[in-house]
Every structure is written in C-alpha cells, then in structure tokens.
Amino acid sequence: MKPALRDESSRMETTRPVFVVGIARSGTSIVYRTLQHHPSFRPANAPDGFDLTESRAFVDPSGLRTRTGPAFRFMLGDEGRHRAFLASVESIPAALAGLQANRSVRRVLDRSPRARVAWWKSCRNHHLLRLFFAHAAPARGVVRIVEKTPAHLGFLPEILATFPHAKLLCLHRHPLEVFSSYRRRLAVAEGLPDVPQATRNWLRMSAEVFCRAYREEVWTILRASAKRPAAVLPIRYADFTGDPRRAFREIFEFVGEPFDADVLERDAPALASWTQDPLLAQPVTRNEKDWRSYLDESTAAAIETRLADVMDEIGYRRSSDGRPERAP
DSSP states (O other), X not given: OOXXXXXXXXXXXXXXXXXXXXXXXXXXXXXXXXXXXXXXXXXXXXXXXXXXXXXXXXXXXXXXXXXXXXXXXXXXXXXXXXXXHHHHTTTSOHHXXXXXXXXXXHHHHTTOHHHHHHHHHHTTHHHHHHHHHHHHHHHHTOSSOEEEOGGGGGGHHHHHHHOTTOEEEEEEXXXXXXXXXXXXXXXXXXXXXXXXXXXXXXXXXXXXXXXXXXHHHHHHHHHHHHHOTTTEEXXXXXXXXXXXXXXXXXXXXXHTOXXXXXXXXXXXXXXXXXXXXXXXXXXXXXXXXXXXXXXXXXXXXXXXXXXXXXXXXXXXXXXXXXXXXXXX
C-alpha cells in the first residue's frame, strides 16, 4: 500500500461520521434532512441546502469508482473530487470490491460477523470506503459526514470496522405503520408514469416477505445496540415525530453536536412537488395517517400475530382489533 493512502486512511479512521440506517419507511429521510440543517452536517455545495442521496457505499463498494449511480451523486457530481478519489485508490485492485457482492461468499460469511470483517478488510474495502468519504466531504462541503442508506443496517460490522468512532442512528417503527406506508406509497406510485418498475415491485412486498425482513432488522438493531450502546442508537419513529425537540436533543447529544432547535422548524420547498412523500417538505411533525386507510383488519392482525414476540421485545403494542384468518 502506498504511504499516502495508508496515512489518509488512518486519518479517516479517527473521524466520527454519522450513518442513518434502519427499517425502510421508518423516517430515515426525515431524520437525514433534519440533521443537514445543522452547521456541522450542512452540505454547503448542495443547491437546495440539503441532499438526500443514499450512497449505498457499504452495499456496493464496487460502485464507488463509477461516474454513474448513487456514490457519484452523493459526491454531488463533482468530477474533480471523484477523479482525485480514483487516483488515491489506484493501488487497490478494482476487482477486490466486487467480491463483496458474491452471494456464495456472503452466505458463508453471514454466519459470523468476525469473518465478515476479516473478509471486508482482506478485500481492502475499509481503505476504499475511508478514501471515498474523505473526498466526498469536500465535494459536499460538509464539516462532518452524515449519510443515509437504510440498507446499511445489514452492514453494521463493516461500518464499525471501517469507522470505529462512527455513530449509527437506527430507526424503527410499528410494523403496521411500516407496511401500510409501503401500501400508501404503492398507491401513489401506480398513478405516476415515471416510477421505475423495480420500485413498484419493491413496494408490492407481500406480508410474508415483510414479516421476515422486519423480524431480522429489528433483531439486528437490538443486538447491535446492546453490544455497542455508545455507537448504536435505536430511534422510534413515533418519538421523533411526536416530540421532536426531546428526540433530537437526544440525537444530537448522542452524535456529539450541540442541539440547535432551529433545525426542527426548517422546511424544504424543493421537495414540495414530490408527491410520493410530501411530509419531507415540512418541518418535523406527527404523522396523522392511519394504517387502517391502507390495510384491512385481517392482514393487520396476521402481521401482528406473526411478529408478536418482536413487538413485545421492542415495546410496540398490538393495535389491530380482528383475528387473522391465517398468519401471513
């Protein structure tokens, strides 16, 4: 490894990036946008004063080198910074990052977080990711990196092996609110001509698939927060929308930044026309939507029956009235 790469990687290892992860449809975008109103996280180079791009850097390290896709957009399309990043990692073979996505290897490694970290480092992905964020910070014009990719919840060992001092905000939400949010957004997407088919298919997730994923993600959050409480903060959707001042005071204390109540009053006019999630344009507020507008009682009861133990563990009460005809 070149000395310059080693030195820059070592410098980045000591930084404290913030990663917003969690169960999809649990408010990760709202938290992400709100944090970006804080001076430490504000992207000075983003035209609207914020940018909601998900880098997916830990999901797909091989995508960091391309000038298309989410990683390049996370750099706000800064060609110069991206070229500098490529030059800084030229001694790391590009093929190594691609090994991360090998499903056969992943099936074996997923049995052990320690094995996953060893594989991650042997592919030199920890250096690759540190150098990416080292160049992304000035590209975005931020004092401190904050990044949001809900799917990074599945890569917590790799994140903490790359950034030992990182802070992880893990969002979760009542399962009926999450599943009804999928259904609500699907109803909106069906009426729009420009929604990709892949997005529509994702939103059509069955109750059975949803329950499996929700269970796994909740246990991931609970295990990680129990093992690394100083690094992992579970956050309930209902808490930060119901009492934003209290919840964000805790969030800022956790990440080590002074609380600024003004961030809660900011809106985002640039998002006002985005019909799929109109709440993103508004200051943080309680979501008044009722899951009953999108789910029937039988489906809701079936989901709660299947996830009863998980809900009990994380403190969610059953809210459906009916009995399921059968578990999903």
